[in-house]
Amino acid sequence: MNNQFPITKIIDDDGTLLDTSYEEQLTEALSYHLYHHMYRIRTFDRKAISLQRQGRIGTYPPFEGQEAAQVGSAYALGEDDWVFPTYRDHGATLTFGADMTRMFMYWNGRVEGCVPPEGKRIFPAAVPIATQIPHAVGAAWAEKKKGTDNIALVYFGDGATSEGDFHEGLNFAGVFQTPTVFFNQNNGYAISVPFEKQTNSATIAQKAIAYDIPSVRIDGNDCFAVYFTTKEAIDAARKGKGPTLIEAVTWRTGAHTTADDPSKYRPEHLGTDTVDPLERLERFMKTYGHWNDEKIAEIEQTCQAEVETAVEQMENASQPNVDDMFNHVFAELPDHLANQKLAYEAFLKEES
Amino acid sequence: MNNQFPITKIIDDDGTLLDTSYEEQLTEALSYHLYHHMYRIRTFDRKAISLQRQGRIGTYPPFEGQEAAQVGSAYALGEDDWVFPTYRDHGATLTFGADMTRMFMYWNGRVEGCVPPEGKRIFPAAVPIATQIPHAVGAAWAEKKKGTDNIALVYFGDGATSEGDFHEGLNFAGVFQTPTVFFNQNNGYAISVPFEKQTNSATIAQKAIAYDIPSVRIDGNDCFAVYFTTKEAIDAARKGKGPTLIEAVTWRTGAHTTADDPSKYRPEHLGTDTVDPLERLERFMKTYGHWNDEKIAEIEQTCQAEVETAVEQMENASQPNVDDMFNHVFAELPDHLANQKLAYEAFLKEES
Amino acid sequence: MVQTQTASATKQLTMVQAINDALKLKLEQDETTLLLGEDIGKNGGVFRATGGLYDTFGADRVIDTPLSESGIVGTAVGLAVNGFKPIVEMQFMGFIYPAYDQIMTHVSRMRMKSMGRFTVPMVIRAPYGAGIRAPEVHSDSAEALFTHMPGIKVVCPASPRQAKGLLMAAIEDPDPVLFMEPMRSYRAQRETVPTDAYTCEIGKGRRLHEGSDISLIAWGAMVAIAEAAARKAEAKGISCDVIDVQTLYPLDRDLIAESVQKTGRAVIVHEAQGTGGLGNDIVSLINDEAFLYLRAPIERVTGFDVPVPFFALEDQYMPNTARVLKQIERAVNF
């Protein structure tokens, strides 16, 4: 089986070009865009970990190591496409246009963190594993029914493939030929459970055969492979050619969340031979003459400043509003809930 | 894909032997056993339909057309194996040793119909589609843990493959290498929904690739193909070689249930070229000199008599017992339920 | 005669016909409505609730789905947030459980978790209840599993006319609505139903009979039982206020409270198991709103605390007129 789905790369670990058919498309501009986004979300990610350590936000799931997978895929999306992320895909949604301040708020327990900028079709991160997969099928189906060429891209992990909703979602996509891109980040673990214990199949790509959906297995740490593969899948979906499953093989460098200790379950040596996706792009850029220290320094400064500002804004945001707990349950507040709200407001006044 | 899973047959529609490697095993005795079982369950099935029409039992799901699939598979089981049927697999469970009177009772709304003969490991028919699939994985896993060579065989339809429980069950079987035989009867329809609308894959067999489980696609109306394929899968499971998925392609001749009208959704011409499984075996038996009119007449009489007796016993069974509604919810009747029972008994006395 | 009866103004319909009528009107009125479910297309649904609609509106709007309840509801979430109004059918309420996770964690919470940015205006139709000699699991009454789930409304009509009006209102509602259809009432009665579009307000119950001694509170197929018990009670000189709850979430608190404030006694009738049943919420409501008016403990007549039995015993499980009457008398004679 493995052989039916070899891992596709465009650049090698050391940054050399493997698939020369892409040579012309690997422009300096593209390199910089991808580098910028990857550096930006890494800065966010590391900041979030440190904020959590200081008790300034809640439990946080880092994505370090998965930047190429998230940026390469999100960067391939069009303005009006839909994105269905999990809790670990804020690297992707930030790349697609989510607001950084709100992203910090999300991890600080604020529902405001789920609200995308006006017009941006970014769904609230799915917390119950795999449940977002049918949503993406439905949203893509709606686009098809409307006759647009917009698509929906859904993120999910290796662990998610064991849930019924993965199966039911892909089956619907196959039957109704919805323009959905199923973007799997196989980072080797679902919390502590390694991929070999998650399923008996050697790859996730082969699972698409069950639905007669085309699939491909790529090096998820090669930002070019991710970008171009995703773009091709998106283009096919736009053209009415239906769904694609992409398995991006990657590696979570850190813990599952800040509450997790991977040394409990993950052998030390694992992952040590994985080249960091940013470093890999850097090597490529240096080899092909795209690297410019000054420009890079500028990018780095911009990103640092952006993250600091976002943290500040998050911390200066107005206090959470008790009303919000009551106001968004129904379009109109039902009487009994209005009464609960009134009574609680009165109680809070009394107490204060 | 289709080509990866061609339909395997042992005898042809006209009863001629196709796979000569089985020649020696196609004994007269085997022919008679299979014929007897198929004739027996068909007699049951037709009787049940007529009882339903007369209002003597409730809604009934006939299996006519699927006799080879059910008998061939159940006949391959060992005494101590487990069977997990659906509502349409009483042909299989009758073959495996379920009690015919109780089977009629089941379709007359009597819970007694779920209770197998002492020692017979036949689960109550699963009504919610696909839910029995993980049960069979668990029961087989238990046998493996105990170190026996018993296996579990689970029946399910083509429609069932769309449910999450199909996926989750097969995934567990793959991971834990349980001795489970997944016996699918692809009868072309899930009520009114044809297989091509159920999934985009050309076969059910290919769905096993997702779990790296061996699979095979057979002619489900060829009782020998069913019997030997199932036997091989069972033997492999007994020997610790793990699960197998069998797709038995068959055809439901009649309605989904007695409440269903297939002319609403099933084109007339479909299925007309399908040779009845009993007739097919008859042709084989005649060609190969196994057929003996007298012996056959005897079988037919025995079966008719057995069915008549079972109907009589069903109709003479004691009235349903109100106590049974209360007594089997917990091992010990909890106080509040004991009170409900007492109060209701008192009420019934008052009323009468 | 012919003129007063204005042929186009009303029809005599069963509940399942009234539901079909509502679906048809909505499919005509609103291009964004879609029907999804198992066997709802060519087959017209196992109860014929969608009969004829596939022929009229085609396979793109009346969609036979794979056998996959979580998939149906999950994709309907995606359709609903993206401009469509899915009306999904769960073939029987006992088969809604595989979709429970999607309903609980997404359908009911999407508005909340996106502060109103994404909404899921969908209707989930679910035939429910015992009494039609159906196999195991086909006879569940699972309303209480959804009235404990903020963000979804739960509606349950008791008659053809109400079924049509409530279903049209459910389809127009900006929030998700679980629409429970009492199978036992599908063809039990014909009623004069307006031919045109109309809605019955969600959140309101109705008083079917005015009385002073005791309030009978029921919904769905149990309304007929309550009415029959009321007639028997009236014959014994007990005057019953009969209330059809209709909307199970949010409850019409005022109607119930007023009624019990007037009568001082109540019998709640429902088909689901008593423990954990919605009857307990109504007891609480009465405790909150009519405590000082109560002249007797509130009575509940419900399914017993057992799984709905196989159909040979289903009549023993369900509330019937005699059981209701007995509790009425008990309350009145307290």
Next chain:
Amino acid sequence: MVQTQTASATKQLTMVQAINDALKLKLEQDETTLLLGEDIGKNGGVFRATGGLYDTFGADRVIDTPLSESGIVGTAVGLAVNGFKPIVEMQFMGFIYPAYDQIMTHVSRMRMKSMGRFTVPMVIRAPYGAGIRAPEVHSDSAEALFTHMPGIKVVCPASPRQAKGLLMAAIEDPDPVLFMEPMRSYRAQRETVPTDAYTCEIGKGRRLHEGSDISLIAWGAMVAIAEAAARKAEAKGISCDVIDVQTLYPLDRDLIAESVQKTGRAVIVHEAQGTGGLGNDIVSLINDEAFLYLRAPIERVTGFDVPVPFFALEDQYMPNTARVLKQIERAVNF
């Protein structure tokens, strides 16, 4: 000192340690017990409830499963009917919903539908509740979805000692048991816990404090809130009877009835949403058993009728001492 403290007789344990202790003892005592769940093996569970057990008992008995709740419960049904005693962990109660169908249609009904031939003696452990700043859906209190499901018992300890004894009893029980573990109490308190095996009876609540003016009724993490409110009320001269319900199905009706017959007043405290919550069942129980004793309407202090909010607002959602105290005073001053 050393001698009286008999090192082997008791230990000071948190609730999560007490649970670990019960699991360990049972794995030792009974070869048929198996643990199944996500991340319960090498990782010892996300709360460390199964910490160390994988090393001691090995991968065949402490089993890391795929991420598949329905698959876990479904295969556990097969294991349970075939001689094993599966103890499955749902990582958080909010992730039990995908397994709801299996629990509703098979776990709880298998004994009924086979007239006792096949039984499912399994335990489903589920950490539940808010208060630990967890992400969305991680904080649900879903007991009422299972107390409306005849055939499964529901147990919820409030302290380390009770947790150990109740869990051992749950594992020994011939029926399926849903064992709810209040995450907020996992490490809130250490208590003296006997080292040896012991059981606390399922079906019995406990009186934590004897009082005469009002009954406070709570379970799980809300017991500590009720106790704190009782202390404040006592300071104001209100004498509270504090009851830890412990078994949510079947309820200890006698204990609750007696208490309210004595006090004539009750405040029920729970974390789940009020509408559809188990509190309503207790109101009904009191209505049935203590109607004539009631001196004030029964009060409930519960989560609001909203989805459990994201954690910045979770403290606003949950009952707290002040809210409980207020309702105590309201009942007493009625």
